[in-house]
Amino acid sequence: xxxxxxxxxxxxxxxxxxxxxxxxxxxxxxxxxxxxxxxxxxxxxxxxxxxxxxxxxxxxxxxxxxxxxxxxxxxxxxxxxxxxxxxxxxxxxxxxxxxxxxxxxxxxxxxxxxxxxxxxxxxxxxxxxxxxxxxxxxxxxxxxxxxxxxxxxxxx
Ligand code: HEC
Numbered sequence: 001x002x003x004x005x006x007x008x009x010x011x012x013x014x015x016x017x018x019x020x021x022x023x024x025x026x027x028x029x030x031x032x033x034x035x036x037x038x039x040x041x042x043x044x045x046x047x048x049x050x051x052x053x054x055x056x057x058x059x060x061x062x063x064x065x066x067x068x069x070x071x072x073x074x075x076x077x078x079x080x081x082x083x084x085x086x087x088x089x090x091x092x093x094x095x096x097x098x099x100x101x102x103x104x105x106x107x108x109x110x111x112x113x114x115x116x117x118x119x120x121x122x123x124x125x126x127x128x129x130x131x132x133x134x135x136x137x138x139x140x141x142x143x144x145x146x147x148x149x150x151x152x153x154x155x156x
Contacts, residue, residue: 030092037083047072067127077120097155116145
């Protein structure tokens with residue numbers, strides 16, 4: 001690449017970087033944060049349900065489908081915490097099932113999220129292995145982490 005072209009390339013990458021900085025520097029509104037996390041959980045639920053149905057025997061077991069859904073759950077388990085930024089609790093939105101205890105007991109909440117992430121990562125790994133019994137067992141462990149957090153931090 002000659003110098004002139006390099007200059008153009010550099011300038012355009014700086015422009016696109018500038019774009020990114022502006023986008024991420026803007027503080028999202030608490031309401032948007034809350035809606036973001038609700039969307040994340042919608043995606044988690046959307047992908048967890050079909051796995052549950054297979055584990056319960058309601059639909060035929062399909063290891064490849066489990067693996068595909070598990071990947072989304074894993075990815076979203078890593079995205080969820082951002083959706084609980086300070087100030088995005090019940091005061092920020094009309095409709096939320098998030099309890100104020102999330103923010104007054106943050107360490108415990110974060111631990112519950114880490115437990116979920118760890119089990120979700122394992123679920124993807126086990127699902128790729130294709131062993132039905134192992135997948136069912138790991139599904140159970142992952143579901144326990146959902147329940148544990150909902151019990152303490154989500155309104156019924
Ligand atoms: C660390 C805590 C935590 C974990 C782990 C967790 N959740 Fe939740 N979940 C919440 C909270 C808090 C809400 C309420 C969010 C709100 O309304 O603002 C929620 C909401 C939801 C919703 C409703 C989404 C909506 O707004 O329509 C679904 C579905 C859901 N979770 C499924 C799951 C599943 C399935 C798992 C496990 C695979 C899971 N969650 C793991 C805390 C958690």
